[in-house]
Amino acid sequence: MSPANLYYFDNNATTPVAPEVVEAMLPFLTEKWANASSPYRIGREVAKHIETARERVAALINADPEEVVFTSGGTESINAAVQSALLVEPRKRHVVTTAVEHSATLRFCESLEKRGYEVTVLPVGTDGLLDASLLEQAIRPDTAIVSIMWANNETGVVFPVKEIADICRQKAVPFHTDAVQTPGKIALDVQTVGVDLLSLSAHKLYAPKGVGALYIRRGTKYWPYVIGGQQEDGRRGGTESVANIIGFGVAASLAHSKVDDVTRRVGAMRDRLENTILNTIPNTRRNGAEAPRLPNTSNISFGSIEAEGMIVMLDNIGVCVSSGSACTTGSLAPSHVLTAMGINADRARASLRFSLGLYTTEADVDYLVANLPGIISRLSAP
Numbered sequence: 001m002s003p004a005n006l007y008y009f010d011n012n013a014t015t016p017v018a019p020e021v022v023e024a025m026l027p028f029l030t031e032k033w034a035n036a037s038s039p040y041r042i043g044r045e046v047a048k049h050i051e052t053a054r055e056r057v058a059a060l061i062n063a064d065p066e067e068v069v070f071t072s073g074g075t076e077s078i079n080a081a082v083q084s085a086l087l088v089e090p091r092k093r094h095v096v097t098t099a100v101e102h103s104a105t106l107r108f109c110e111s112l113e114k115r116g117y118e119v120t121v122l123p124v125g126t127d128g129l130l131d132a133s134l135l136e137q138a139i140r141p142d143t144a145i146v147s148i149m150w151a152n153n154e155t156g157v158v159f160p161v162k163e164i165a166d167i168c169r170q171k172a173v174p175f176h177t178d179a180v181q182t183p184g185k186i187a188l189d190v191q192t193v194g195v196d197l198l199s200l201s202a203h204k205l206y207a208p209k210g211v212g213a214l215y216i217r218r219g220t221k222y223w224p225y226v227i228g229g230q231q232e233d234g235r236r237g238g239t240e241s242v243a244n245i246i247g248f249g250v251a252a253s254l255a256h257s258k259v260d261d262v263t264r265r266v267g268a269m270r271d272r273l274e275n276t277i278l279n280t281i282p283n284t285r286r287n288g289a290e291a292p293r294l295p296n297t298s299n300i301s302f303g304s305i306e307a308e309g310m311i312v313m314l315d316n317i318g319v320c321v322s323s324g325s326a327c328t329t330g331s332l333a334p335s336h337v338l339t340a341m342g343i344n345a346d347r348a349r350a351s352l353r354f355s356l357g358l359y360t361t362e363a364d365v366d367y368l369v370a371n372l373p374g375i376i377s378r379l380s381a382p
């Protein structure tokens with residue numbers, strides 16, 4: 001999966017493509033290249049495989065296959081969900097979200113504000129947790145949708161989605177959740193939680209980039225975002241990215257079957273990594289609540305040592321980590337997630353996110369904890 005001598009601790013940014021996913025995709029790049037909308041046999045055969053993938057993605061979240069629409073990824077699904085709610089209820093011009101969402105939600109909401117919509121951005125606590133009672137007060141008669149992530153990509157903090165869904169249901173406002181970080185890490189069930197719309201991205205679960213899904217609960221009014229052909233039952237135009245969808249299906253089954261394994265095995269490695277760093281490197285602190293939290297994610301600040309330097313030195317020895325979300329790396333701005341938690345700019349800039357995955361080994365953790373203290377002491381030398 002990974003090149004030799006690579007120690008990959010950035011699985012929340014993207015994941016390697018699982019070998020069984022690559023294998024399942026290959027026939028759709030070689031002999032099974034037909035258009036799934038074509039009327040002849042080879043087209044119909046491809047269409048059948050897309051439906052199998054849809055069943056697999058549906059099973060991952062306990063939905064019906066007809067409630068799953070394939071998209072180009074998490075960003076499109078999120079944009080589509082929010083936009084649809086505004087278009088189906090044109091008199092409702094208010095959206096509720098949180099300060100720690102992915103840029104796919106936050107930047108989209110900013111663009112809505114420029115077009116005259118109103119957005120309420122809920123704050124989080126110093127532990128990154130959301131107080132659901134704030135949501136209750138934020139919902140207004142003209143609220144078109146509530147869009148709140150299931151789990152945060154930077155801290156791993158898990159939001160009380162069931163409580164949020166209950167409030168939305170009671171107020172008759174549709175609830176969309178960005179669940180991109182959750183598959184294969186915690187169990188996802190759209191029935192028990194009661195969400196109306198849910199976004200997924202394949203490249204966060206060991207499938208290729210450029211494909212995702214939007215779950216649309218049966219009965220939810222939906223206005224398509226990408227409009228063209230009648231693909232996806234008229235809910236998303238454009239010729240299907242067949243091989244990617246097939247890969248996504250296989251990865252969804254893989255994620256579904258590995259949840260317990262990840263929670264136990266990856267969770268134990270994450271805890272060992274985190275505890276070793278916190279106990280052996282001075283001035284380190286965990287960012288975000290210890291629980292509820294994804295089992296694979298750890299966000300730690302290192303005194304006042306800038307993340308950029310740590311990332312470069314770790315990269316030099318083959319270790320991949322990031323500071324905050326990949327989409328903002330390269331800019332010197334501190335993470336908006338850590339800032340929203342009341343963490344000051346210096347500490348936020350001194351923070352690294354370690355995100356483990358299915359292919360992380362104990363040896364990877366050993367290598368990192370053996371090399372990190374030296375790097376930190378070199379960077380802290382006056």
Ligand SMILES: *Cc1c(COP(=O)(O)O)cnc(C)c1O
Nearest residue numbers: 073074075102104153180181201
């Ligand atoms: C990666 C990510 C997205 C964006 O998904 P893409 O498929 O890369 O567009 C959205 N939300 C969260 C929480 C993410 O981690």
